[in-house]
Amino acid sequence: MRLLLKGARVIDPASGVDGARDILIEDGRIALVDRDIPAGEAGDTRVVELGPALVICPGFIDMHVHLREPGYEHKETVATGAAAAVAGGFTAVACMPNTNPVNDSASVTRFILKQAAEASLARVYPIGAVSKGSDGRELAEMADMRDAGCVAFSDDGRPVATALLMRRALEYAGMLGLPVIDHCEDKTLAGEGVAHEGFHASQLGLRGIPSASEDVMVERDIVLAAMTGSHAHIAHLSTAGALRSVRGAKARGVRVTCEVAPHHFTLSDERLLAPLAYDTNLKMNPPLRHAADRDALVEGLRDGTVDVIATDHAPHHADDKKVEFDRASFGIVGLETAVSLSLDRLVHAGIITLARMVELLSANPARILRVPGGRLREGDAADLTVLAPDLRVTVSAASFRSKSRNTPYDGWALRGGVAATVVGGRVLFVNPDVPQAAGLGRV
Amino acid sequence: MSEQAVRLRGKDLLGIADLTASEISLILDTAEAMKEVSARPIKKVPALRGKTVINLFYEPSTRTRTSFEVAEKRLSADTLNIAIATSSVVKGETLIDTALNLEAMNPDVIVLRHASSGACHLLARTCRAGVVNAGDGMHEHPTQGLLDAFTIRERKGRLRGLKVAIIGDMLHSRVFRSNVYLLTKMGAEVWACGPPTLMPVGIEQLGVRATTSVEEAVADADAVMMLRIQLERMQGGFFPSLREYFQVFGMTPERVRLAKPDAIIMHPGPMNRGVEIASEVADGPASVILDQVANGVAVRMAVLYLLAGGGDDETAA
Numbered sequence: 001m002r003l004l005l006k007g008a009r010v011i012d013p014a015s016g017v018d019g020a021r022d023i024l025i026e027d028g029r030i031a032l033v034d035r036d037i038p039a040g041e042a043g044d045t046r047v048v049e050l051g052p053a054l055v056i057c058p059g060f061i062d063m064h065v066h067l068r069e070p071g072y073e074h075k076e077t078v079a080t081g082a083a084a085a086v087a088g089g090f091t092a093v094a095c096m097p098n099t100n101p102v103n104d105s106a107s108v109t110r111f112i113l114k115q116a117a118e119a120s121l122a123r124v125y126p127i128g129a130v131s132k133g134s135d136g137r138e139l140a141e142m143a144d145m146r147d148a149g150c151v152a153f154s155d156d157g158r159p160v161a162t163a164l165l166m167r168r169a170l171e172y173a174g175m176l177g178l179p180v181i182d183h184c185e186d187k188t189l190a191g192e193g194v195a196h197e198g199f200h201a202s203q204l205g206l207r208g209i210p211s212a213s214e215d216v217m218v219e220r221d222i223v224l225a226a227m228t229g230s231h232a233h234i235a236h237l238s239t240a241g242a243l244r245s246v247r248g249a250k251a252r253g254v255r256v257t258c259e260v261a262p263h264h265f266t267l268s269d270e271r272l273l274a275p276l277a278y279d280t281n282l283k284m285n286p287p288l289r290h291a292a293d294r295d296a297l298v299e300g301l302r303d304g305t306v307d308v309i310a311t312d313h314a315p316h317h318a319d320d321k322k323v324e325f326d327r328a329s330f331g332i333v334g335l336e337t338a339v340s341l342s343l344d345r346l347v348h349a350g351i352i353t354l355a356r357m358v359e360l361l362s363a364n365p366a367r368i369l370r371v372p373g374g375r376l377r378e379g380d381a382a383d384l385t386v387l388a389p390d391l392r393v394t395v396s397a398a399s400f401r402s403k404s405r406n407t408p409y410d411g412w413a414l415r416g417g418v419a420a421t422v423v424g425g426r427v428l429f430v431n432p433d434v435p436q437a438a439g440l441g442r443v
Numbered sequence: 444m445s446e447q448a449v450r451l452r453g454k455d456l457l458g459i460a461d462l463t464a465s466e467i468s469l470i471l472d473t474a475e476a477m478k479e480v481s482a483r484p485i486k487k488v489p490a491l492r493g494k495t496v497i498n499l500f501y502e503p504s505t506r507t508r509t510s511f512e513v514a515e516k517r518l519s520a521d522t523l524n525i526a527i528a529t530s531s532v533v534k535g536e537t538l539i540d541t542a543l544n545l546e547a548m549n550p551d552v553i554v555l556r557h558a559s560s561g562a563c564h565l566l567a568r569t570c571r572a573g574v575v576n577a578g579d580g581m582h583e584h585p586t587q588g589l590l591d592a593f594t595i596r597e598r599k600g601r602l603r604g605l606k607v608a609i610i611g612d613m614l615h616s617r618v619f620r621s622n623v624y625l626l627t628k629m630g631a632e633v634w635a636c637g638p639p640t641l642m643p644v645g646i647e648q649l650g651v652r653a654t655t656s657v658e659e660a661v662a663d664a665d666a667v668m669m670l671r672i673q674l675e676r677m678q679g680g681f682f683p684s685l686r687e688y689f690q691v692f693g694m695t696p697e698r699v700r701l702a703k704p705d706a707i708i709m710h711p712g713p714m715n716r717g718v719e720i721a722s723e724v725a726d727g728p729a730s731v732i733l734d735q736v737a738n739g740v741a742v743r744m745a746v747l748y749l750l751a752g753g754g755d756d757e758t759a760a
Contacts, residue, residue: 199648
């Protein structure tokens with residue numbers, strides 16, 4: 001079975017390709033990327049003319065999602081999360097271990113992978129816990145989890161609480177060649193905070209989470225990454241100060257990388273006042289920061305300091321959000337809005353090129369997690385994200401594939417969206433609003 | 444410039460931040476008429492006859508709840524009080540579910556006191572009934588701000604150009620926020636004073652002058668407003684001891700003498716004598732603390748009347 005995609009613009013920063021190319025897929029793998037590939041013998045190749053308005057990229061990888069299974073299946077399951085992923089243009093996701101039970105052992109890792117295999121949608125890469133129960137005391141069985149399929153370690157949702165544990169985790173994960181991903185927050189400074197500490201939280205009488213609570217933890221992790229020589233990855237970086245620290249550390253050669261979430265480069269804390277005061281879909285951790293932080297993150301996305309766009313997809317049931325602001329759960333869903341937000345607010349805004357966007361969403365997360373993909377190499381699995389960069393998109397939470405609807409972007413009009421998602425040569429999502437993609441069939 | 448408002452724009456009073464100066468003036472002017480009602484031998488008018496007002500209190504309150512209840516009764520409303528004990532451990536029914544149950548009984552106004560900032564916004568979005576904020580978390584306590592302004596205006600004849608010093612725990616205080624929004628909108632010069640640990644971030648963006656010197660704050664002030672200091676704040680590490688707090692920030696007769704000779708001393712209550720205010724000051728000739736309580740009834744009558752009273756302009760003959 002061969003599939004030939006013709007006429008689209010292909011962007012693959014890893015091989016320096018940006019132009020009209022055809023892609024031939026054979027047995028789920030990329031057989032050839034070249035100009036004007038002939039269809040060959042009629043009948044054995046399905047030829048799909050996509051045309052120059054569409055862009056084919058190596059499959060996007062969201063390295064920070066919460067799939068909630070096991071334990072919180074009313075919010076999301078591996079299957080619904082994987083469905084949301086392909087609908088959002090992601091061919092793979094890495095899921096955080098703060099499930100119930102915590103993914104702190106190979107048996108939980110294997111369970112998640114079994115659910116992912118049954119769903120057979122986006123690829124799912126489990127992230128194992130740093131500490132048993134993510135309670136910050138004893139290291140979890142990292143080698144066993146690595147062998148079971150974990151691609152990184154994190155106590156996300158919580159920081160790795162002590163510098164000593166972070167040191168040990170970096171040393172031990174370094175032995176395994178895997179990164180430690182840290183949710184950087186000094187809980188003693190953050191306290192019971194629910195919003196960015198600043199003028200707007202003061203106006204609203206909301207307890208503040210100061211930028212410093214993130215900045216000191218990022219600085220700590222950089223010091224420990226330098227000390228151990230291991231790779232620390234900063235999750236959902238949100239402050240100008242933390243970005244400055246990462247920029248400086250990279251210049252010194254420290255093995256540190258970082259990701260930024262779409263809500264942090266599109267929104268800032270004045271949104272808490274209007275149009276809907278105390279909207280719990282604007283409550284996340286780290287919180288929406290000051291506009292100057294948002295601008296700094298945009299600059300970091302432009303200048304290369306930021307390695308990855310990751311959504312921190314955090315599904316919550318409506319019951320967890322339709323409550324008082326300080327009682328509401330932290331987090332928003334992100335899988336089905338990230339690509340449109342990145343295209344609209346970064347590419348069309350002239351901040352970054354499409355090629356840079358592909359680095360942020362594909363090449364870099366693949367490199368950091370050391371997973372396949374991130375490039376269009378002949379012989380590799382055919383994981384492709386097809387973009388319709390000029391598609392007019394209106395975000396509709398009601399039509400999300402995710403089980404949860406907790407998004408602040410409902411009703412937003414954005415330019416650019418996903419045309420189709422291909423995983424292992426299988427077309428798993430085709431956007432019915434994109435006529436040029438109709439040849440890929442209906443999914 | 445702006446015309447005098449003759450009604451409030453919304454169905455709710457969630458905070459002073461939402462009001463225009465004209466609306467504030469309307470409430471204060473209406474309160475003057477209401478104060479006259481309270482001075483009559485028969486302290487009752489039929490303005491809210493047949494209207495139902497629910498006082499829904501999630502935090503213990505004696506002063507504010509009683510004041511609302513008196514105001515409602517003097518307007519002839521049917522009132523009922525619901526006190527719900529809550530803790531973060533026992534969740535119980537959600538605020539929205541409680542609101543929907545009350546809504547089913549078709550009340551006209553719900554007066555809400557709640558420990559969470561923004562709880563009134565949630566209620567107002569859920570209910571057709573008008574919602575009056577009787578204090579939400581650390582956010583606002585608009586009727587307190589209004590009664591404080593009413594008291595100042597009553598004594599000074601105006602608000603514009605006055606120097607008002609507010610001293611105490613500004614970080615956790617909804618009274619502080621409502622007063623700042625109101626007084627700055629009405630053209631007063633507000634000074635805020637307290638330990639830096641109890642000042643909200645970005646305080647000067649609220650339009651106040653912030654200082655840690657109580658002498659500077661009080662100097663030539665027309666009104667000095669003390670905020671309650673809670674013992675938990677000491678345990679939370681915001682300041683070392685109540686004793687030291689009084690030494691540095693307490694309102695003493697000596698400090699009062701730095702203010703204008705006719706300055707008034709205010710406190711929203713309940714007071715901690717010897718912590719934020721010396722008894723000689725609280726009970727002294729400049730104190731208007733009990734006037735504030737009396738004016739609270741008038742202001743709440745005005746708010747309830749403007750939100751739920753009349754309302755039949757179109758059908759009025």
